[in-house]
Amino acid sequence: MAKLTVVEAINLALKQEMEKDHRVLILGEDVGKNGGVFRVTQGLLDIFGEARVMDTPLSESAIAGVAIGMAIYGLRPIAEIQFEGFVYAAMEQIANHAGRIRTRSRGRYHCPLVVRLPYGGGIRAPEHHSDSNETYFVHTPGIKVVVPSTPYEAKGLLISAIRDPDPVIFMEPKKIYRSLREEVPEDEYIVPLGEARIVQEGTGITLITWGAMLQPTLQAAALMEKNGTKAEIIDLRTLSPLDSETIIASVKKTHRAVVVHEAPATCGVGAEIVARINEKALVYLEAPVQRVTGFDTIMPLPKLEKYYLPDAGRVIEAANRTVNF
Amino acid sequence: MPKQVIETFSVEWLQILDEDGNCDEELRPSLDNEQVKKLYESMVLARTFDDKAFKLQREGRLGTYASILGQEAAQVGSAYALRPTDWMFPAFREPGASFVRGLPMRMIFQYWAGDERGSQIPEGLNDFPITIPVATQIPIAVGVALAAKAKGDAIAVMAYMGDGATSKGDFHEGLNFAGVFAAPVVFVCQNNQWAISVPLKRQTASRTLAQKAFAYGFPGVQVDGNDVFAVYRATSEALMRAREGGGPTFIECLTYRLGDHTTADDASRYRSPEQVEQWKKKDPIERLRKYLEKGGLWNKAYDQAVSSQAKEKVESAVHEEESLPPPDPLDMFRFTYQDLPADLREQMEGFVNTNGRRDQRE
Numbered sequence: 001m002a003k004l005t006v007v008e009a010i011n012l013a014l015k016q017e018m019e020k021d022h023r024v025l026i027l028g029e030d031v032g033k034n035g036g037v038f039r040v041t042q043g044l045l046d047i048f049g050e051a052r053v054m055d056t057p058l059s060e061s062a063i064a065g066v067a068i069g070m071a072i073y074g075l076r077p078i079a080e081i082q083f084e085g086f087v088y089a090a091m092e093q094i095a096n097h098a099g100r101i102r103t104r105s106r107g108r109y110h111c112p113l114v115v116r117l118p119y120g121g122g123i124r125a126p127e128h129h130s131d132s133n134e135t136y137f138v139h140t141p142g143i144k145v146v147v148p149s150t151p152y153e154a155k156g157l158l159i160s161a162i163r164d165p166d167p168v169i170f171m172e173p174k175k176i177y178r179s180l181r182e183e184v185p186e187d188e189y190i191v192p193l194g195e196a197r198i199v200q201e202g203t204g205i206t207l208i209t210w211g212a213m214l215q216p217t218l219q220a221a222a223l224m225e226k227n228g229t230k231a232e233i234i235d236l237r238t239l240s241p242l243d244s245e246t247i248i249a250s251v252k253k254t255h256r257a258v259v260v261h262e263a264p265a266t267c268g269v270g271a272e273i274v275a276r277i278n279e280k281a282l283v284y285l286e287a288p289v290q291r292v293t294g295f296d297t298i299m300p301l302p303k304l305e306k307y308y309l310p311d312a313g314r315v316i317e318a319a320n321r322t323v324n325f
Numbered sequence: 326m327p328k329q330v331i332e333t334f335s336v337e338w339l340q341i342l343d344e345d346g347n348c349d350e351e352l353r354p355s356l357d358n359e360q361v362k363k364l365y366e367s368m369v370l371a372r373t374f375d376d377k378a379f380k381l382q383r384e385g386r387l388g389t390y391a392s393i394l395g396q397e398a399a400q401v402g403s404a405y406a407l408r409p410t411d412w413m414f415p416a417f418r419e420p421g422a423s424f425v426r427g428l429p430m431r432m433i434f435q436y437w438a439g440d441e442r443g444s445q446i447p448e449g450l451n452d453f454p455i456t457i458p459v460a461t462q463i464p465i466a467v468g469v470a471l472a473a474k475a476k477g478d479a480i481a482v483m484a485y486m487g488d489g490a491t492s493k494g495d496f497h498e499g500l501n502f503a504g505v506f507a508a509p510v511v512f513v514c515q516n517n518q519w520a521i522s523v524p525l526k527r528q529t530a531s532r533t534l535a536q537k538a539f540a541y542g543f544p545g546v547q548v549d550g551n552d553v554f555a556v557y558r559a560t561s562e563a564l565m566r567a568r569e570g571g572g573p574t575f576i577e578c579l580t581y582r583l584g585d586h587t588t589a590d591d592a593s594r595y596r597s598p599e600q601v602e603q604w605k606k607k608d609p610i611e612r613l614r615k616y617l618e619k620g621g622l623w624n625k626a627y628d629q630a631v632s633s634q635a636k637e638k639v640e641s642a643v644h645e646e647e648s649l650p651p652p653d654p655l656d657m658f659r660f661t662y663q664d665l666p667a668d669l670r671e672q673m674e675g676f677v678n679t680n681g682r683r684d685q686r687e
């Protein structure tokens with residue numbers, strides 16, 4: 001088995017799905033000749049040609065809208081929006097059409113679309129290139145939101161997303177694009193959407209996270225273990241629909257929980273998780289669930305970004321607050 | 326009933342100074358020798374800055390940087406036509422224009438070094454900070470122009486953009502507003518023929534970008550963007566008309582991005598070196614130099630003085646930027662609102678406590 005990065009794992013998933021299913025095509029800015037600004041689509045133009053790997057004009061709204069039209073007509077488009085900060089012009093199409101067409105047409109039309117969206121901080125990128133804006137999509141009914149945390153997860157989740165009959169926003173954490181390598185099977189496999197994964201079992205506390213934040217969470221858990229607390233770590237993988245069951249079962253076992261995400265605290269997915277724990281497992285809690293998040297501020301430019309992004313130290317402090325409650 | 330032509334348009338091309346420094350004296354804008362030398366010196370300064378910024382990035386002293394190499398005339402010529410009371414909206418590839426406006430060079434270094442203080446435009450300078458989300462500055466510029474018009478201020482607004490920007494909805498919506506409300510705004514499009522790896526022909530099926538203006542009911546013109554006289558003439562006429570209530574103009578400056586898109590890009594993946602070499606021959610600085618030389622305004626001594634002054638300015642801006650204390654992390658919170666809301670204050674206090682402990686650990 002080859003050891004791949006997240007970029008390579010996604011590239012492999014795209015290639016294999018395009019080989020297998022002639023309805024699958026890619027469109028976006030710089031995805032063809034340049035292979036994408038992160039090289040995620042590298043080599044695909046040569047294999048599949050311009051009709052299936054389309055370098056588009058600089059038009060996020062049309063990239064999304066055209067992809068929706070293609071999906072409705074029976075293709076399986078994968079639209080790339082170059083960075084999360086540039087998705088807002090596409091939001092109209094995503095919220096008003098991709099998410100609604102099944103409902104509006106009472107099932108006559110549906111929209112099997114994937115929007116690939118590199119997101120998140122920690123790579124010293126310029127302004128508008130480091131936000132974590134998953135909440136907008138999670139808050140939008142009718143679309144699914146998926147975030148891989150490792151190369152293996154990335155390949156399996158993307159294949160599921162492509163095959164899914166509904167629109168999926170596939171958010172790719174830039175921070176881990178190349179910083180992780182792991183064995184990824186050459187053969188196709190799927191990681192089902194809507195199912196969280198227990199990364200590590202434990203009984204002392206539940207740490208819930210996704211995407212690039214899994215790494216500092218793992219570091220925190222390793223340090224906590226030295227001090228005698230074995231944490232259970234949940235990687236959500238799909239933020240919408242959310243796998244409440246796995247979260248609730250874990251909290252019932254550990255009685256404590258911390259949610260870790262990069263996005264601002266207010267109305268972040270962490271808030272939804274806390275609400276669900278309150279609804280379904282309040283009496284099992286020994287302490288209020290803590291959140292470790294970005295602040296309710298503008299994501300700063302690189303010189304300050306380390307102060308904004310959660311790190312292992314903040315996770316441990318939050319965990320201690322639940323233990324010492 | 327026979328079909329009738331009910332509307333036609335034609336796009337003018339303006340070049341005043343050719344590649345060999347030959348000038349059409351009839352079209353030459355009325356600038357005195359000192360002003361022409363100022364244009365030359367501003368372009369040399371822009372290029373000297375650009376070269377330094379590129380090197381700093383390679384040394385790890387600057388973040389990602391977008392080079393302006395080859396686009397100096399489009400920036401300097403247009404900004405030189407502005408008055409201090411006019412407003413200016415850059416995209417992200419206009420430092421040459423910002424320096425002409427009087428933005429301290431240190432601030433452009435700061436911005437690309439990842440320090441928000443580079444966007445804190447000094448009081449009295451009517452410039453907007455760099456805008457990275459392509460074309461989004463356009464409707465805002467139109468809004469400023471309409472506000473000035475509503476207040477009866479005889480100013481104009483200049484909004485820069487690239488060729489890629491003409492594919493965005495904000496471009497079309499902004500230009501349409503400008504046309505409908507006769508906004509005093511001048512759109513300056515630096516058509517450098519590339520949007521990262523996407524060539525102009527993948528951006529539009531129109532023969533020119535200038536012609537897009539006609540659909541919105543105002544004039545568009547294509548000028549040689551490497552000809553500082555043509556750029557200056559077209560923009561100063563358009564600004565004058567805007568200030569006098571004549572409405573908007575779109576000016577397409579045909580130029581070329583000689584460098585990579587940014588320091589994070591490798592243009593050899595998608596374009597031929599031949600095309601780059603061809604455009605190097607159309608260098609905007611070299612052609613003005615030739616013109617100056619023909620008029621006896623340029624000699625070796627002058628050249629040395631100009632380039633050493635430029636180097637000094639750039640070096641001192643770098644020194645200034647690098648000697649500043651690092652930004653205060655609390656700035657993240659301070660500028661979110663005028664008054665810090667209670668819950669954000671709580672987050673800030675939590676940050677101070679946690680961060681103090683973290684700094685001890687480090």
Ligand SMILES: Cc1ncc(C[n+]2csc(CCOP(=O)(O)OP(=O)(O)O)c2C)c(N)n1
Pocket residue numbers: 029058060082086418457458459460486487488489490491517519520521582586
């Ligand atoms: C809305 C938006 N989409 C994508 C990007 C990423 N991006 C940055 S610059 C660029 C190309 C811009 O081309 P152009 O407008 O011609 O300006 P140039 O870079 O040539 O100066 C792209 C796609 C962006 N900044 N904003």
Ligand SMILES: [Mg+2]
Pocket residue numbers: 487488489515516517518519520521
């Ligand atoms: Mg361009």
